[in-house]
Amino acid sequence: MRGLAKAFGGVRAVDAVDLDVGPGEMVGLIGPNGAGKTTLFDLVAGALPADAGSVRLRGEDVTGKPAHDLAQRGLARTFQIARALARMTVLENVCLAAPGQHGERVLPAMLRTWTGQEREVEARARETLEFLGLQEHADAYAGSLSGGQRKLLELGRAMMLKPRLMLLDEPLAGVNPVLAQRILERIAAIRALQGCAFLVIEHDVESVLRTCDRVAVMAHGKKIADAAPDDIRVDRSVLEAYLGAA
Amino acid sequence: MKLGRDARDGLVLLAAVLAVFGAFAALGLGTGYMVNAGILIALFALFSLGLALQFGQAGLVNFGQVGFAAIGAYAVGIAHLQGWPMGWGVLLGLAAAALFAALLGIPTLRLREDYLAIVTIGFAEILRIVATSEVWLTQGPLGIRGFPRPGLEWATQGAWASFAARLGANPYPLFVLALALLLTGLSYAALALLVRSPWGRVLKAIREDEGVAEALGKDTFRFKLQALAIGALPGALFGMLFAWAYAQVVPDNFTTINTFYAVIIVVLGGLGNLRGALAGSVVLWGLISLAQVVKLPGPLAFLSQAGPAQYLVVGLVLIALMMFRPQGLVGRREEMLFGK
Ligand SMILES: Nc1ncnc2c1ncn2[C@@H]1O[C@H](COP(=O)(O)OP(=O)(O)OP(=O)(O)O)[C@@H](O)[C@H]1O
Numbered sequence: 267m268r269g270l271a272k273a274f275g276g277v278r279a280v281d282a283v284d285l286d287v288g289p290g291e292m293v294g295l296i297g298p299n300g301a302g303k304t305t306l307f308d309l310v311a312g313a314l315p316a317d318a319g320s321v322r323l324r325g326e327d328v329t330g331k332p333a334h335d336l337a338q339r340g341l342a343r344t345f346q347i348a349r350a351l352a353r354m355t356v357l358e359n360v361c362l363a364a365p366g367q368h369g370e371r372v373l374p375a376m377l378r379t380w381t382g383q384e385r386e387v388e389a390r391a392r393e394t395l396e397f398l399g400l401q402e403h404a405d406a407y408a409g410s411l412s413g414g415q416r417k418l419l420e421l422g423r424a425m426m427l428k429p430r431l432m433l434l435d436e437p438l439a440g441v442n443p444v445l446a447q448r449i450l451e452r453i454a455a456i457r458a459l460q461g462c463a464f465l466v467i468e469h470d471v472e473s474v475l476r477t478c479d480r481v482a483v484m485a486h487g488k489k490i491a492d493a494a495p496d497d498i499r500v501d502r503s504v505l506e507a508y509l510g511a512a
Numbered sequence: 513m514k515l516g517r518d519a520r521d522g523l524v525l526l527a528a529v530l531a532v533f534g535a536f537a538a539l540g541l542g543t544g545y546m547v548n549a550g551i552l553i554a555l556f557a558l559f560s561l562g563l564a565l566q567f568g569q570a571g572l573v574n575f576g577q578v579g580f581a582a583i584g585a586y587a588v589g590i591a592h593l594q595g596w597p598m599g600w601g602v603l604l605g606l607a608a609a610a611l612f613a614a615l616l617g618i619p620t621l622r623l624r625e626d627y628l629a630i631v632t633i634g635f636a637e638i639l640r641i642v643a644t645s646e647v648w649l650t651q652g653p654l655g656i657r658g659f660p661r662p663g664l665e666w667a668t669q670g671a672w673a674s675f676a677a678r679l680g681a682n683p684y685p686l687f688v689l690a691l692a693l694l695l696t697g698l699s700y701a702a703l704a705l706l707v708r709s710p711w712g713r714v715l716k717a718i719r720e721d722e723g724v725a726e727a728l729g730k731d732t733f734r735f736k737l738q739a740l741a742i743g744a745l746p747g748a749l750f751g752m753l754f755a756w757a758y759a760q761v762v763p764d765n766f767t768t769i770n771t772f773y774a775v776i777i778v779v780l781g782g783l784g785n786l787r788g789a790l791a792g793s794v795v796l797w798g799l800i801s802l803a804q805v806v807k808l809p810g811p812l813a814f815l816s817q818a819g820p821a822q823y824l825v826v827g828l829v830l831i832a833l834m835m836f837r838p839q840g841l842v843g844r845r846e847e848m849l850f851g852k
Pocket residue numbers: 274277278279297298299300301302303304305306346
């Protein structure tokens with residue numbers, strides 16, 4: 267992404283940010299509250315229109331493309347405040363996310379020519395739930411899940427998309443430490459297996475520095491640092507931003 | 513014993529039908545009255561199925577469903593005035609309803625959800641005013657009469673007529689009832705197939721959180737437009753059947769109150785379940801039909817005198833029902849817990 271910018275009234279939430287994520291790379295995005303991290307995700311994922319700047323995905327200019335188009339092109343994102351589809355079951359939430367479903371067209375839907383594909387989708391969804399430890403809740407309404415379980419559900423939906431790039435907004439917030447560890451491992455596994463790249467917002471700076479290839483830091487809408495974890499640890503401007511001295 | 517959802521919904525529906533028609537019988541009402549009430553029940557079930565899809569499944573607020581009914585009715589009426597065969601009128605009505613739904617949806621479905629509500633209610637009112645004033649096309653307030661009605665000859669002589677005579681019913685209304693039940697059943701079956709498919713799953717996702725559906729790669733605009741257009745079709749069918757049942761097409765049949773009957777029906781029946789449209793219509797039109805003939809005793813007698821007071825009684829019963837079953841007759845109680 268190049269020169270991305272977004273202002274809400276007078277607040278320059280994201281101010282001319284450049285950021286690259288290479289294929290299979292894992293990039294952390296940290297910064298104090300209100301730094302503009304989530305807004306940056308919204309711009310990249312097409313959930314909000316950018317005031318300026320451009321986004322390229324796998325070499326293609328995708329600036330201004332709608333969110334669903336980006337998702338179909340291999341971009342998955344999760345939300346900071348997990349958004350479960352409450353009056354649908356957990357299994358339905360996850361099945362929904364499978365790409366290329368034939369039964370989402372009106373005629374095939376009525377002719378029930380989708381049942382074969384649906385069996386595969388459901389099998390994959392159950393596998394995903396099993397991995398996340400949600401299999402017992404498959405038939406419960408998603409609205410009955412706890413906050414941490416909803417975060418896992420978000421991750422499960424994103425995994426179903428088989429994306430090339432995942433934007434994870436605080437995937438570990440509110441998740442118990444054992445599970446958080448498992449998620450980190452799974453993320454590593456997805457990277458190894460599918461070559462998916464990650465851009466991860468996370469306030470647990472230590473986890474980020476430990477697991478990411480590169481870490482970008484934002485404050486007041488600007489990117490103030492972008493370097494290897496070891497260099498970030500000793501970066502003065504980052505420390506200042508976190509201590510509020512900037 | 514634990515019943516499956518299908519069986520439970522079926523029992524509720526059957527119980528409602530038996531209660532309503534049992535009450536008719538207990539009041540000594542004849543077959544003719546029952547047939548007329550049955551026609552209203554079947555027709556409004558059909559009409560409300562469109563809303564059950566649009567509002568119950570996709571969360572789209574269409575306050576102009578009666579406008580699609582007007583399109584259906586006027587299509588068969590105008591086809592007659594133009595000298596076209598009845599089948600053309602039917603096709604024209606269905607196509608025009610879907611087209612108008614798309615025309616209403618395209619500018620509004622990308623905006624906040626209230627815009628659709630405002631635009632559809634305006635559309636239905638405008639259609640009624642146009643139908644009243646454009647006399648050259650619609651014959652104005654006097655309306656269109658004398659158009660062919662399907663099966664009229666067949667039903668009024670031969671086997672069907674003697675069948676009706678044995679039941680003590682007029683043959684043609686009985687035929688309309690059968691036709692209405694058939695079309696309602698077919699429409700329900702078609703919509704149920706859609707709702708239980710991946711297509712229907714996306715609609716529900718849109719209802720729950722459109723941003724999530726988008727983020728998961730669903731072109732929500734397309735799905736909403738399709739839901740709006742498909743839901744308009746039972747509305748148009750209702751309009752045609754209404755025209756055939758009462759042998760007239762007049763603007764006053766298409767006032768907005770009818771849309772709100774449909775809203776009451778789907779909420780009463782249970783949002784989120786297509787069968788709510790069926791059960792809700794049985795109860796609402798059953799109550800209205802009963803209120804028109806029941807004589808309340810003693811000091812309550814005044815309530816059964818005038819028309820508005822009869823509706824008051826219907827309203828009170830509805831309020832009681834909703835307090836007793838807030839999720840609707842065949843709604844899912846669990847879904848109430850997670851509403852927005
Ligand atoms: N929809 C909005 N309307 C107005 N202002 C907004 C909106 N969304 C975000 N902002 C503002 O933009 C700035 C950046 O918000 P953003 O949510 O991107 O921060 P963040 O870095 O994700 O913070 P956190 O770590 O707390 O999640 C904040 O000052 C916020 O008040």
